[in-house]
Amino acid sequence: MARVFENVLVFDGTGSSPFPGEVRIEGNRIAAVAKGSHKISQEGAEVIDGQGATLMPGLCEPHAHITYPDMLKLRELGDTPPEEHVFVTMHNARKMLDAGFTSLYSAASSKPRTEVVVRNEINAGRIPGPRFRAASPEIVSTGGLGDERQLHMYHQGIELIADGADEVRRTVRMCIREGVDQIKINISGDNFVRLGQDGACTYTEEEVKAAADEANERGVWLSCHSRADKSVRMALKFGFRVLYHCEHSTDATLDLIEAAKDRIFLAPAIGANYRLAHHAQEWGITHDVADRMGVFKTIEQTAQTYNKLRKRGVRVLPGGDYGFIWNPIGTNARDFEYFVNLFGYTPAETLSAATMLGGQIMGMPDLGLIKEGFLADLLLVDGDPTADIKILQDQDNLLMIMKDGAYYKAPRPRRKAGKGSARTREMADA
Ligand SMILES: [Zn+2]
Numbered sequence: 162m163a164r165v166f167e168n169v170l171v172f173d174g175t176g177s178s179p180f181p182g183e184v185r186i187e188g189n190r191i192a193a194v195a196k197g198s199h200k201i202s203q204e205g206a207e208v209i210d211g212q213g214a215t216l217m218p219g220l221c222e223p224h225a226h227i228t229y230p231d232m233l234k235l236r237e238l239g240d241t242p243p244e245e246h247v248f249v250t251m252h253n254a255r256k257m258l259d260a261g262f263t264s265l266y267s268a269a270s271s272k273p274r275t276e277v278v279v280r281n282e283i284n285a286g287r288i289p290g291p292r293f294r295a296a297s298p299e300i301v302s303t304g305g306l307g308d309e310r311q312l313h314m315y316h317q318g319i320e321l322i323a324d325g326a327d328e329v330r331r332t333v334r335m336c337i338r339e340g341v342d343q344i345k346i347n348i349s350g351d352n353f354v355r356l357g358q359d360g361a362c363t364y365t366e367e368e369v370k371a372a373a374d375e376a377n378e379r380g381v382w383l384s385c386h387s388r389a390d391k392s393v394r395m396a397l398k399f400g401f402r403v404l405y406h407c408e409h410s411t412d413a414t415l416d417l418i419e420a421a422k423d424r425i426f427l428a429p430a431i432g433a434n435y436r437l438a439h440h441a442q443e444w445g446i447t448h449d450v451a452d453r454m455g456v457f458k459t460i461e462q463t464a465q466t467y468n469k470l471r472k473r474g475v476r477v478l479p480g481g482d483y484g485f486i487w488n489p490i491g492t493n494a495r496d497f498e499y500f501v502n503l504f505g506y507t508p509a510e511t512l513s514a515a516t517m518l519g520g521q522i523m524g525m526p527d528l529g530l531i532k533e534g535f536l537a538d539l540l541l542v543d544g545d546p547t548a549d550i551k552i553l554q555d556q557d558n559l560l561m562i563m564k565d566g567a568y569y570k571a572p573r574p575r576r577k578a579g580k581g582s583a584r585t586r587e588m589a590d591a
Contacts, residue, residue: 162566163187165203169211170545171196174218174520174530176513179547184216186537189566194531212575214560215545217512218529219263219291219538220553221519222480222493223428224405227253227279228271228319229484233444235354236309238271239317246272250279253484254290256491260556263538263564264529266522267296268384268405268430268481269345271319277340289569292538294523296384297321297336297344300329300372305363306351306386320347326371329364333375343382343403346372349392352455359388359459360409366395373399382524390414397421403522405430405481408463415466419473426522427470429463430481431503432488432496441487460503467504477504478514478522494553501550508550537566543575 164186171194172179185193185201193201230237230249241249250270257265270276276295283290298321301307307320323332333344348369350358376383377400384403385396393407397417403426410418418425437446438456451457470477479496483489500511520529528536541561544552552558562570 163192163204163206165201165206165208166211166216166539166541167198167203167208169214169216169541171531172215172217172509172512172545172547173532174513174516176509176517178509179215179217179545181213184531184539186539186563186566189537190527191531191533191535191537194533209541209561209572211541211572214575215542215547216531217540217542217546218516218520218531218535219540219562219564220261220494220515221264221266221478221523221529222257222262222291222483223266223403223426223478223519223522224268224430224481225257225265225293226268226271226319226482226484227257227265227490228275229253229490231484231486231489233486235307235318236316238319239309241271243272243275246275247278250275251282251288251290253490254279254283254288254293257493258289258291258562258564258569260491260494261540261553261559261562262291262493263540263562264292264519264523266294266403266519267343267345268403268428269296269299269319270341271298273298273321273336273339273341280342281340291564292523292525292528294342294382295340297333297341299386300332300336300344300346302347302363302368304355306347306349306354306358324368326367329368330371330375333372337375337379337381341381343384344372344376345384345386347386348395349387349389349406351386351388352459359455360390362389362392362395364392364395366398369395369399373401393418397425402426403428406463408459408466410466412469415469415473418470418475422473422475426476426478426518428478428481429467429504431460431463431467431499432480432493433482433485434459434463435499435503436485436488436495444486446487464503471504471506471510476514476518476521478518479511480515491556492554497550497553507547509547511550512546537563539563541572543577
């Protein structure tokens with residue numbers, strides 16, 4: 162099946178300005194890209210008149226938690242039985258695709274096999290969902306981020322608790338046996354669960370090394386929760402590929418991050434904190450409560466750190482930790498606005514991070530750009546998101562969603578253009 166999108170504004174994902182042009186798709190790949198009109202062959206193709214809408218690569222969420230049921234407390238993850246949890250995850254996969262996210266790199270599953278089975282069903286074409294790299298649960302120490310237990314009562318959240326190098330090693334081996342694509346380990350604590358713990362490590366070097374040795378030996382990727390400066394250094398030392406948060410990094414640590422920039426990815430996951438600080442009053446998180454939780458301080462520190470990282474050319478991706486009631490699954494595009502407003506990115510730089518760097522974090526060198534030979538994961542957007550990045554927050558602005566060359570959402574008319582619509586020539590002729 163060949164398709165040509167004509168009369169579109171092409172945002173190719175590199176970060177350069179969008180240009181009026183046309184794009185030909187053959188099968189699941191981009192066959193040709195041209196500036197202007199009628200430069201590429203329309204032979205044997207369905208022709209879609211984009212009516213000036215923007216054609217861009219599909220979005221990537223680099224810190225996905227699609228096992229999260231838009232919850233108030235982490236404990237709700239443990240309260241959800243495995244059977245129901247598979248459905249929660251399956252529905253969330255579809256919600257992400259509805260929101261234009263054609264790739265998900267997970268930052269932890271709530272149960273060892275939940276994401277693995279959903280990934281397998283998506284890959285087999287039996288349920289809709291984005292391309293999906295499935296993760297282990299968060300591997301944490303006693304008292305670390307995710308340990309929901311009380312001394313008198315057992316609770317389960319998103320964690321697998323492992324203390325000591327041997328237990329960490331065994332837990333990593335088990336997750337790999339069950340089929341995860343990446344291991345997630347919480348090297349530092351977090352104010353969200355225990356105030357003042359975001360600057361402290363909850364694992365020793367010996368434990369982190371044990372996890373890293375096992376994953377590296379088996380070719381499985383490593384991601385970590387690392388707010389504390391020391392945790393970032395450990396992650397760099399032991400070959401972690403994806404580092405989350407990192408806002409306590411000193412300038413000396415930022416030098417180390419910059420030196421490793423060709424092999425690592427960072428994601429601050431600012432949206433969860435931003436929404437908690439400003440949009441969670443309804444759930445009892447008043448300004449005072451948020452302040453006591455240290456949320457405003459975290460946001461300020463994250464803004465400082467990521468303004469520096471942007472200037473150092475480190476691969477930083479927007480998104481992360483959506484799936485709480487104040488930042489539900491599917492609203493992830495809000496993070497783009499925070500990158501612009503808090504970190505000094507331009508909209509085009511932000512969208513390049515969400516698309517081009519998205520392909521890179523997924524480990525797919527032919528994903529994330531509108532370029533000849535690349536995989537056809539594409540969005541047709543009503544308007545120009547490089548002029549107004551907020552338009553991606555409204556799913557009605559997504560006129561078409563394509564994954565792997567197939568329509569998930571077939572082209573529909575532009576809403577405001579007035580004259581004509583995004584429609585196929587066949588449809589017009591019919
Ligand atoms: Zn997370």
